[in-house]
Amino acid sequence: MRAREALEALLADFQEAAPQADVRESYAQEPASRRISRPLVAGRIVTERRAGEVWEAKLGFTLYLPQGQTGETASSLLDRFGERVLARYPLAAVERGPASPEKALGGLSASLSVSLKDGEGKGGKGFTVLLNGRAYSASGWKLSAGEAGRPLVAAGEDEPFAYSGGRTYTVELQGLSAGAQALGDGFSAQLAGRPEVYRNCRWKSLSGNGGGVFQSETKTEEE
Amino acid sequence: MKKIAKELYRQLEQAVLTRTDGTQIPCRGLVARQKAPDHAGALPHEAGSLCQPLYVFTGGLEEASPGDRLEQGGAAYTVLNVESLALGSLRLGLRLVMERRLDYAGS
Numbered sequence: 001m002r003a004r005e006a007l008e009a010l011l012a013d014f015q016e017a018a019p020q021a022d023v024r025e026s027y028a029q030e031p032a033s034r035r036i037s038r039p040l041v042a043g044r045i046v047t048e049r050r051a052g053e054v055w056e057a058k059l060g061f062t063l064y065l066p067q068g069q070t071g072e073t074a075s076s077l078l079d080r081f082g083e084r085v086l087a088r089y090p091l092a093a094v095e096r097g098p099a100s101p102e103k104a105l106g107g108l109s110a111s112l113s114v115s116l117k118d119g120e121g122k123g124g125k126g127f128t129v130l131l132n133g134r135a136y137s138a139s140g141w142k143l144s145a146g147e148a149g150r151p152l153v154a155a156g157e158d159e160p161f162a163y164s165g166g167r168t169y170t171v172e173l174q175g176l177s178a179g180a181q182a183l184g185d186g187f188s189a190q191l192a193g194r195p196e197v198y199r200n201c202r203w204k205s206l207s208g209n210g211g212g213v214f215q216s217e218t219k220t221e222e223e
Numbered sequence: 224m225k226k227i228a229k230e231l232y233r234q235l236e237q238a239v240l241t242r243t244d245g246t247q248i249p250c251r252g253l254v255a256r257q258k259a260p261d262h263a264g265a266l267p268h269e270a271g272s273l274c275q276p277l278y279v280f281t282g283g284l285e286e287a288s289p290g291d292r293l294e295q296g297g298a299a300y301t302v303l304n305v306e307s308l309a310l311g312s313l314r315l316g317l318r319l320v321m322e323r324r325l326d327y328a329g330s
Binding site: 033 | 324
């Protein structure tokens with residue numbers, strides 16, 4: 001997935017969500033009036049970063065309202081746009097700013113930023129996840145590692161002398177193919193193309209639309 | 224105001240103000256280009272290219288509002304800002320700050 005593809009897809013989604021609005025890329029050559037008579041949405045790529053296997057992008061959108069329209073209109077439109085973002089990229093992080101006066105165009109403006117990571121979203125390229133050695137397809141994933149275990153502190157001391165338990169790894173999967181949800185506790189998991197194997201995994205949550213979150217405290221790396 | 228304004232602006236070119244409700248008001252006045260930097264052209268803005276320079280209409284109008292459309296000499300303008308012109312308590316008309324009207328998306 002590239003940031004440009006994501007931007008174009010989301011601009012099309014926003015246009016569909018708000019047919020009355022004028023949706024375009026930021027700083028387009030098209031002329032714009034200082035006196036807009038309908039909402040205008042401008043979207044741009046804020047950052048795109050690739051480091052090894054990891055790809056990240058941040059997209060920024062600004063909603064401009066005609067004079068006379070209130071912050072409630074902005075809020076309602078941003079709600080709709082936020083829903084569209086999550087429908088297309090379920091693991092995206094969406095951040096909204098407050099409506100504030102816009103100097104050049106006279107009305108209110110409000111911002112929406114969308115952060116995406118590699119492999120996320122239905123629109124992204126599918127990938128394979130190996131669960132107990134069997135291949136399942138998924139459309140997106142997100143990996144996070146928790147803090148290293150619970151600190152054990154001796155009476156009268158501030159510094160922990162040991163930690164109980166290890167680090168917990170949490171893997172969120174989206175669009176997981178059927179069958180994987182039936183796996184019981186203790187399964188192993190490996191994301192295709194990555195050397196790490198998570199062992200002794202257990203489902204933390206499962207949803208009917210193919211979403212699943214599992215956790216593991218054991219990570220090994222395959223040669 | 225009507226009589227004085229008529230005298231003041233009678234030598235100036237005819238214009239037509241179209242209100243947002245469609246009402247048309249004929250008037251007379253002068254459209255002048257507002258001073259802009261030498262490199263003035265389109266002003267880049269996130270929403271698109273904003274037209275530069277702006278224009279100022281000074282004429283015998285009793286009322287106008289932002290969003291109204293003014294036409295004079297084959298050119299059309301969108302009213303952005305309205306100020307009263309007065310000499311003491313005597314109203315002499317209006318001063319409109321306008322942008323040249325193009326076929327804007329979003330306008």
